[in-house]
Amino acid sequence: MKREWLSDIPQKKNMTQEQVAAQAFLNRSYYSLIETGKRNPSFNIAINIAKVLDFDPMRFFDEQVEFESDFSDDVTADIHTRLKETNTGDILYLYDKNIYYIENVITFIATGMERGSTCIIIDDTSNLTLIDRKLKETISTPKREKMILLLPIKKLSNGMSTIQKLLETSPSVRLWWGGKRKGPPRDITSRLYDKKNKASVLFLCSYNASAISAASYIQLMRIYRFLMTDHELIESPFYLSEDQHPEKPDYIEFRLDNVGQESRKKEGEG
Amino acid sequence: MEKTVSDANIMETLNAAHILYVYEEKQHYLNNIIGFLRTGIEKGDHMLMIENQSVYREIEGQFLCSLSQQQRECVHFIDNHSFYEFCNTSGTSNVWEHFKEILSPVFDSQKGVHTWAHMEWASLGQDAIDGIKHLEDVAGEVASKNGALSVCAYSASDVSASFQNNLMRTHKYLMTDKEIVLSPMYRCSR
Numbered sequence: 001m002k003r004e005w006l007s008d009i010p011q012k013k014n015m016t017q018e019q020v021a022a023q024a025f026l027n028r029s030y031y032s033l034i035e036t037g038k039r040n041p042s043f044n045i046a047i048n049i050a051k052v053l054d055f056d057p058m059r060f061f062d063e064q065v066e067f068e069s070d071f072s073d074d075v076t077a078d079i080h081t082r083l084k085e086t087n088t089g090d091i092l093y094l095y096d097k098n099i100y101y102i103e104n105v106i107t108f109i110a111t112g113m114e115r116g117s118t119c120i121i122i123d124d125t126s127n128l129t130l131i132d133r134k135l136k137e138t139i140s141t142p143k144r145e146k147m148i149l150l151l152p153i154k155k156l157s158n159g160m161s162t163i164q165k166l167l168e169t170s171p172s173v174r175l176w177w178g179g180k181r182k183g184p185p186r187d188i189t190s191r192l193y194d195k196k197n198k199a200s201v202l203f204l205c206s207y208n209a210s211a212i213s214a215a216s217y218i219q220l221m222r223i224y225r226f227l228m229t230d231h232e233l234i235e236s237p238f239y240l241s242e243d244q245h246p247e248k249p250d251y252i253e254f255r256l257d258n259v260g261q262e263s264r265k266k267e268g269e270g
Numbered sequence: 271m272e273k274t275v276s277d278a279n280i281m282e283t284l285n286a287a288h289i290l291y292v293y294e295e296k297q298h299y300l301n302n303i304i305g306f307l308r309t310g311i312e313k314g315d316h317m318l319m320i321e322n323q324s325v326y327r328e329i330e331g332q333f334l335c336s337l338s339q340q341q342r343e344c345v346h347f348i349d350n351h352s353f354y355e356f357c358n359t360s361g362t363s364n365v366w367e368h369f370k371e372i373l374s375p376v377f378d379s380q381k382g383v384h385t386w387a388h389m390e391w392a393s394l395g396q397d398a399i400d401g402i403k404h405l406e407d408v409a410g411e412v413a414s415k416n417g418a419l420s421v422c423a424y425s426a427s428d429v430s431a432s433f434q435n436n437l438m439r440t441h442k443y444l445m446t447d448k449e450i451v452l453s454p455m456y457r458c459s460r
Contacts, residue, residue, distance in 0.1 A: 094431050209432035214292050214424065217431035218446055227454070229435055237444065237451035 002037050009053045024048040040235070079104060082233040083111040087172055088200045091233070092224035094209035094217070100230035101206070102130050105176060108204060109135065112174040113147055117202070118166050120149045122159075122188075123178030128152055153179065156187075164191055166199075173199040181211050204228070290441035290453065291423040292434060298447035299423070300325070304333045306386055306421065311341050315382035318373075320348045322388060344381075346372055350388050385420040390428075421445070 010020050021031035025048055033039040034049070041049065041060055050057035095101040105127075109119045121131060128150045135144055149166065151159040167173055175192060177184040184205055192201050207220075209229070221227065221238040228234075293299040303319075307329070310317045319326065326347055334345060348369055356368055376383055422441065424434075438444055438455040445451075 094435065096432055207431070209435060210430045212431050213427050214429045214431055214434040215294055215426035217434055218292060218294070218426060229455075232455065234454040237454050238446075238449070 007035050023052040079233045089225045091204040091226040091228050092220050093206040093228040096209050106134050117172040117174045118170040120175045122151045125152045167197040170199050174202045177205045180208050288441050289421045289443040290437045291421050291445040292426045294426045310384045316344050316376045318346045318385045320350045320387040388423045
């Protein structure tokens with residue numbers, strides 16, 4: 001949603017977008033994204049812009065709260081609605097309960113199929129059995145066989161050529177990575193974002209929320225544009241797009257810490 | 271020097287906010303707590319620190335020793351281990367009574383009161399969180415006209431992502447060593 005109130009202020013002060021951006025230590029294109037509502041500023045950036053234009057920086061955040069409160073209170077519906085609206089980008093899903101995890105895989109597939117996306121689910125065999133059972137209840141066999149690939153993690157290397165083929169032939173693809181504690185291998189991520197691929201891609205990577213530390217979580221928040229829990233799907237407040245952060249780490253180069261691992265290591269050293 | 275959140279002068283801007291701070295580097299942590307104390311003291315407010323002895327000693331050496339006697343009287347320290355122990359054994363509603371001697375000057379004055387609580391035992395968290403909340407409620411009554419800030423700090427390597435998500439639902443702001451943002455999950459608890 002465009003921030004008309006923000007674009008009005010420089011006009012009244014006879015300032016150009018470029019002047020405001022420069023005085024707030026931003027490049028013009030990023031400032032323009034803030035003005036058009038495509039990006040939310042960090043706290044420090046909000047303060048800088050507010051200083052230049054002389055308004056209360058909390059206006060950015062109050063507006064965000066008002067906007068977010070417009071969404072439904074039904075959190076499951078929230079995930080459903082947002083997955084229905086989103087067909088590209090990457091989602092970090094930190095799950096707590098397996099029952100919601102399975103429900104969310106089904107929602108991911110169902111909303112993808114509504115948009116004509118081919119859905120690839122890579123997970124362990126026990127989860128795939130549960131997912132398959134649920135899908136059989138609601139989706140006809142020909143449609144399942146045409147649009148859904150359930151691939152066990154241990155058979156991943158054999159399935160790579162099928163994934164590649166789907167990326168080349170489908171207009172849009174959704175891929176769910178259910179590695180629990182382990183991120184997707186480079187084989188997967190490099191194929192997903194290879195510019196030669198014709199498909200638009202929505203990628204979801206899930207981790208067990210109790211198994212990784214908050215330190216890892218904060219790093220992952222910078223890499224993934226969307227965050228998902230069992231009950232909500234939101235934009236990451238720390239996401240850095242490539243133009244803001246050209247050295248953004250790869251999905252898998254990042255090393256995950258287990259909870260308490262760092263402090264135990266320090267104790268051991270001491 | 272690397273930038274820390276205190277450079278953004280959060281106390282000048284936020285009003286009566288509840289902040290979750292998930293820290294990674296000790297030096298950033300110290301810079302941020304010192305920035306928090308400095309700004310509050312300059313405003314003439316009371317600063318309540320629920321902190322461990324070791325961090326307190328470092329802050330004393332790096333900052334508190336430079337304060338005047340009058341300023342120093344505005345900084346109140348409660349050992350966080352004693353605090354949690356008390357919350358876990360005696361319940362949270364008596365926190366104020368128990369720490370009355372330390373806290374009397376704080377609550378008898380009409381100044382603003384800001385709280386910094388270092389939460390080191392995430393696994394025993396709920397009682398301690400309730401205890402902090404109780405103190406904040408008491409402090410909030412005193413400071414409602416002045417706007418109280420309260421920071422709950424956790425080590426990022428000691429708590430899980432799941433625990434952080436729960437905290438993000440009850441704190442309006444999320445702070446790391448270098449940034450502070452509106453917690454994207456806060457609305458879910460309202």
